[in-house]
Amino acid sequence: MTPTSGTTGASSDRRGPHADGAASRTDDAAPDDTGQHRLDLTAPTPMVPGWRPGSVIDLAGVEKVYRTGAFEVAALRGVTMTIDEGEFVAIMGPSGSGKSTLMHILGCLDSPTAGTYRLAGDDVSTMTEVELAEVRNARIGFVFQQFNLLASMDAWRNVELPLVYAGIDRAARRERSMEALARVGLSDRVDHRPGELSGGQQQRVAVARALVTDPALILADEPTGNLDSVAARGMLDLLTELHANGRTIVLITHDAEVALAAHRTIRIRDGNIQDGGGGGVSPGRDRRPAATPGGRP
Amino acid sequence: MNWLETLRTGLEATVTHRLRSGLTVLGILIGIAAVILTVGLGEGAQNQVASEISSLGSNLLTITPGSSTSSTGVRGGLGTATTLTMGDATALASHTVAPDIAAVAPTTSVSEVLTAGTSTWTTSVVGTSPAWLSVRDETVAEGRFITTNDVADHAMVTVLASTTSEELFGFRDPVGQTVDVGGTPMTVVGVLASVGDSSTTNEDDQAVVPITTAQDVLSGGSDVVQDILVSSTSSGTLSGAYQEADAELLALHHITSPANADFTIESQQQVLSTATSVDKTLTVLLGGIAGISLLVGGIGVMNIMLVSVTERIREIGLRKALGATPSIIRRQFLVEASVLGLVGGVLGAGLGLLGAVVLPHFISDPIAISPVAIVGSIVIAICIGILFGVYPASRAARLAPIDALRSE
Ligand SMILES: Nc1ncnc2c1ncn2[C@@H]1O[C@H](COP(=O)(O)OP(=O)(O)O)[C@@H](O)[C@H]1O
Numbered sequence: 086m087t088p089t090s091g092t093t094g095a096s097s098d099r100r101g102p103h104a105d106g107a108a109s110r111t112d113d114a115a116p117d118d119t120g121q122h123r124l125d126l127t128a129p130t131p132m133v134p135g136w137r138p139g140s141v142i143d144l145a146g147v148e149k150v151y152r153t154g155a156f157e158v159a160a161l162r163g164v165t166m167t168i169d170e171g172e173f174v175a176i177m178g179p180s181g182s183g184k185s186t187l188m189h190i191l192g193c194l195d196s197p198t199a200g201t202y203r204l205a206g207d208d209v210s211t212m213t214e215v216e217l218a219e220v221r222n223a224r225i226g227f228v229f230q231q232f233n234l235l236a237s238m239d240a241w242r243n244v245e246l247p248l249v250y251a252g253i254d255r256a257a258r259r260e261r262s263m264e265a266l267a268r269v270g271l272s273d274r275v276d277h278r279p280g281e282l283s284g285g286q287q288q289r290v291a292v293a294r295a296l297v298t299d300p301a302l303i304l305a306d307e308p309t310g311n312l313d314s315v316a317a318r319g320m321l322d323l324l325t326e327l328h329a330n331g332r333t334i335v336l337i338t339h340d341a342e343v344a345l346a347a348h349r350t351i352r353i354r355d356g357n358i359q360d361g362g363g364g365g366v367s368p369g370r371d372r373r374p375a376a377t378p379g380g381r382p
Numbered sequence: 383m384n385w386l387e388t389l390r391t392g393l394e395a396t397v398t399h400r401l402r403s404g405l406t407v408l409g410i411l412i413g414i415a416a417v418i419l420t421v422g423l424g425e426g427a428q429n430q431v432a433s434e435i436s437s438l439g440s441n442l443l444t445i446t447p448g449s450s451t452s453s454t455g456v457r458g459g460l461g462t463a464t465t466l467t468m469g470d471a472t473a474l475a476s477h478t479v480a481p482d483i484a485a486v487a488p489t490t491s492v493s494e495v496l497t498a499g500t501s502t503w504t505t506s507v508v509g510t511s512p513a514w515l516s517v518r519d520e521t522v523a524e525g526r527f528i529t530t531n532d533v534a535d536h537a538m539v540t541v542l543a544s545t546t547s548e549e550l551f552g553f554r555d556p557v558g559q560t561v562d563v564g565g566t567p568m569t570v571v572g573v574l575a576s577v578g579d580s581s582t583t584n585e586d587d588q589a590v591v592p593i594t595t596a597q598d599v600l601s602g603g604s605d606v607v608q609d610i611l612v613s614s615t616s617s618g619t620l621s622g623a624y625q626e627a628d629a630e631l632l633a634l635h636h637i638t639s640p641a642n643a644d645f646t647i648e649s650q651q652q653v654l655s656t657a658t659s660v661d662k663t664l665t666v667l668l669g670g671i672a673g674i675s676l677l678v679g680g681i682g683v684m685n686i687m688l689v690s691v692t693e694r695i696r697e698i699g700l701r702k703a704l705g706a707t708p709s710i711i712r713r714q715f716l717v718e719a720s721v722l723g724l725v726g727g728v729l730g731a732g733l734g735l736l737g738a739v740v741l742p743h744f745i746s747d748p749i750a751i752s753p754v755a756i757v758g759s760i761v762i763a764i765c766i767g768i769l770f771g772v773y774p775a776s777r778a779a780r781l782a783p784i785d786a787l788r789s790e
């Protein structure tokens with residue numbers, strides 16, 4: 086796991102993590118462990134001392150009912166599952182099965198109508214708006230199915246947005262946005278507006294934005310959905326690389342081949358977990374697979 | 383996220399949405415300029431009346447013969463009766479009888495044809511005493527005014543007002559020249575200084591002669607005067623002067639009941655009070671129109687703001703998803719709304735002031751610059767912008783990010 090992920094275990098201690106991150110950029114020798122290996126794929130992934138092994142994501146009986154006028158749609162009907170630190174999990178299911186709904190709850194973008202969601206041990210329902218904003222900003226990188234880029238802003242301005250809310254200064258924001266865009270292979274498109282980019286390129290801008298704060302948990306809703314097979318391969322390699330650096334990755338797909346890149350597949354149907362929701366607790370399962378890009382089973 | 387960054391984000395958003403920002407600013411601008419101009423027009427009219435009153439003298443009383451209402455309730459012949467005499471004027475001038483009266487000028491005026499060389503000009507010829515100059519607050523530009531000796535000698539001298547002098551003598555110096563007044567040659571001894579335009583009387587077009595001369599030559603040798611102008615020692619003693627003149631004249635005319643008075647005393651305020659109240663009504667009316675235009679402008683701004691925020695709820699959702707707290711969103715929209723309100727307010731005030739300076743050249747009505755209207759309308763514009771820009775934004779900021787993102 087990355088040094089950053091170690092801090093997810095103690096969210097209350099993470100006041101002003103962005104300031105820490107900014108400081109560490111200018112002072113790599115500091116004992117501060119956050120962000121030291123930001124975007125550095127070759128760095129080892131040591132266990133952080135004091136980190137209590139356990140679930141990053143812990144859902145118990147989570148339900149989500151949408152009310153639209155007279156209709157009620159039960160999108161999730163009691164989902165119980167756990168995802169551990171450093172796992173690479175694929176969520177599969179037919180269209181309309183509740184995958185996106187589940188992902189939005191995992192990303193703290195929506196709240197369940199019943200059940201509890203513990204993020205690194207903390208019950209999300211007890212968090213204040215400010216705490217939630219910080220979780221979304223620093224601890225989770227979310228890749229939306231519809232990208233959700235701001236059309237009026239250049240690619241790099243879209244990527245820097247989370248850093249703006251992290252309170253990082255302008256020069257550092259630009260530098261880190263450029264790094265993140267380089268990671269997704271878009272160095273030559275930094276000054277393009279989303280409208281001037283292909284669907285695949287927009288997807289990669291969205292991924293760069295999710296990476297830029299160096300979050301411990303990356304949630305991607307069909308990240309390969311708009312990509313051709315070559316670009317999809319590249320995206321999977323990137324996610325595999327990020328995973329190899331210790332990040333916990335959850336992605337939604339309905340492509341069995343994409344799911345193969347993950348180390349566990351959770352199947353969902355009509356708002357219920359079919360199988361794979363038990364998490365990496367079962368004996369014999371490799372919770373932290375070899376940190377090599379080619380280490381897919 | 384600090385205020386500077388918020389300010390930058392807010393400013394950036396106003397620039398990004400140029401058309402929308404422009405329309406908002408335009409709405410505020412027009413509303414404010416309209417308020418400034420309409421209120422200014424009303425106040426300008428009021429100021430004009432006020433300055434006319436003061437130019438006529440706030441300590442001036444005019445005594446005319448006849449009563450405005452006879453004892454039988456039938457309106458008498460105001461100004462046509464011949465009940466005022468030189469004796470009345472002399473009595474009022476006494477400081478022991480009337481200590482609050484500063485000066486008394488009996489006048490008799492008649493319209494005559496004046497001839498100088500080949501120029502002829504018809505104007506009002508006023509017969510009066512030397513006190514007239516101070517009572518009417520006039521000054522002599524050239525030569526001298528008529529003197530007590532002129533009055534005593536029934537001297538054939540005249541003092542011309544500036545326009546009259548110009549019409550008869552062009553730009554030549556008229557002092558010492560002879561002018562024929564209704565068939566009687568008189569020597570011009572002075573010229574009055576111009577007092578400028580006034581919509582009620584033209585004080586720059588008249589000829590002044592000794593009252594005795596006027597009685598001899600122009601109105602047929604009687605002791606009767608047309609009216610008596612009285613000035614009080616100050617504007618504060620005006621009512622004292624009024625009572626003294628009233629009591630003295632009643633006594634002189636042997637009238638016991640004031641209801642039977644054969645004369646009328648009026649102050650200039652009374653003469654103009656009707657005009658003033660009409661102008662006050664005008665101001666209220668114009669103020670109402672201004673208020674309505676601000677309201678309409680405000681509704682326009684409100685509409686643009688609401689649409690703008692609604693269109694941007696997705697943006698709000700995204701910003702929240704990326705880590706913005708509701709208060710940061712609120713601040714961003716507060717900055718945007720304030721900037722639009724301020725820019726619109728300042729431009730509107732500028733346009734209003736420009737109009738207040740330029741328009742009077744075309745419409746001949748004065749427009750007053752009212753600081754209250756300027757500050758008030760800018761404050762209202764900013765408040766409208768904030769209320770209708772920030773309120774919906776802060777509501778959207780409380781939504782779950784995904785609900786905001788999904789909104790259409
Ligand atoms: N905002 C919403 N309002 C009402 N129903 C919704 C809403 N979002 C999703 N649903 C319904 O919930 C179910 C699950 O949707 P979703 O999570 O998007 O599925 P998936 O991502 O697996 O295709 C669907 O039946 C969908 O129609």
Ligand SMILES: [Mg+2]
Nearest residue numbers: 184185186230
């Ligand atoms: Mg979906």
